[in-house]
Amino acid sequence: MDYNAILELLRQKGYRLTQARKQVIRILTTNTQFLGAYDIHNLLEKENIHIGVTSIYRVLDLLKKLDLVRSEEFGAGGERFRLQGNEEQHEHSHQLICSQCGRQEEWVGECPITDLAEKLEHTSGYQIEEHWLRFFGLCPQCQEL
Amino acid sequence: MDYNAILELLRQKGYRLTQARKQVIRILTTNTQFLGAYDIHNLLEKENIHIGVTSIYRVLDLLKKLDLVRSEEFGAGGERFRLQGNEEQHEHSHQLICSQCGRQEEWVGECPITDLAEKLEHTSGYQIEEHWLRFFGLCPQCQEL
DNA sequence: CTCCTTATTGATACAATGTTTCAATAAGGA
């Protein structure tokens, strides 16, 4: 879903097409990485566009409610947001994170736990929607030090 | 490893057995859940024991460096710490988190991805130390609403 | 195009977690 489609959807739902909404959506459509609210704020400030942090949070909350963005929260630094459809390959994350230098790689590959998720649904009673799989360890560079 | 064993280990390594260290270690030995630095601070304040937050962080960093505590960081609220040996079954986390109400359950069971981790070590070059596996979905209660 | 209503904004104040600095303190060996 691109910039104009999202604006149109908001308009249809009766939301006003304000500067705050348009600018935050623009940033999200042009960045495929996860961004924190303050990251978005900083990017806008660099363009000399001033949108209050409070409003940025409100736009992100709205987009989340409408299922247009998904958020992740791991490590320090708070919640980070990414537009639905901007994930590289998988909806869920398979990550490789260096415990020394913090380098992060999105590990792309066959999801190895689809079966497990299904099994767990039966034993736990949870209706499972997604999962995260994250590996932590020393990246090749950090092993040499 | 219990309270006295940890103190003895610190003493052997040349660390002074200070009030801050003894009190934080005491709290960690008597609580098997993950605790944040401020949680520990609050528990101590309730007992009218005043240890600066800075010192609590320093004790936790030290214990982490010595591999006596392990920390987790997910959801809001920052890093949380737990004594090694206080995990119910597994060293690493397998969690079930309700995307509606936030309920979290530590899912205990055979780790299904030990093989995968080993395979990934070869293909990625990372020296993998641990992993997280987290499932998100609706808990039984939230499904009824 | 202008006016009006009100949804939306953003400044401000506040909260929670975390780090840096540095003078004061206390641990523990002499």
Add this chain to the structure above:
DNA sequence: TCCTTATTGAAACATTGTATCAATAAGGAG
């Protein structure tokens, strides 16, 4: 008991996030 210095903790600050409320601007009505 004294001395050295490892350790502490108050204070100032940084980052992420939320509550409040007066001011503003979006967009429909006329």
